[in-house]
Amino acid sequence: VVTAIFDNGQVRPIYRLPLIDFVNPNGLTPVDGNAFQLSSEAGSYYMWDAGVGPAGEVSSSSLENSTVDIAEEFSNMIITQRAYSSNAKIIQTADEMLQELTNLKR
Structure with a gap:
């Protein structure tokens, strides 16, 4: 869940971040850098809430370590x-x- 902190101190959830799981992730078409585009080879996809299902979770306030x-x-x-x-x-x-x-x- 993406949470907004407003100037008046109010904290409110504003968005649930979905994660997508593809039948064949290797079938995605690379676009630029780390971006990929849906293709017919990727097959169907499933949308999950972060932290639910096999797609994993999102760690907030974290840096990616190579x-x-x-x-x-x-x-x-x-x-x-x-x-x-x-x-x-x-x-x-x-x-x-x-x-x-x-x-x-x-």
């Missing part, structure tokens, strides 16, 4: 890049060895 650790992912990227470079060097060396073997055969 599940990605930037430092760890950057380290993983460097490790992957080094592994790629090493593998490229191995392929280059094997190619040179095969080329030399071909030259010896002639």
Whole structure:
């Protein structure tokens, strides 16, 4: 429930926030950023009040915490890049060895 606090101190609920559950959420069409659009692949949808049903709940006054650790992912990227470079060097060396073997055969 979205609650309004007025200048005179009065507190009043003004809106119930619905949550939508789709039969196939992967069928939604991405629009921009984190926004999605209904498509026929998404199938039918069910509307629930927040905190009721399988759709979950909304936490007020909370910040979203990303599940990605930037430092760890950057380290993983460097490790992957080094592994790629090493593998490229191995392929280059094997190619040179095969080329030399071909030259010896002639």
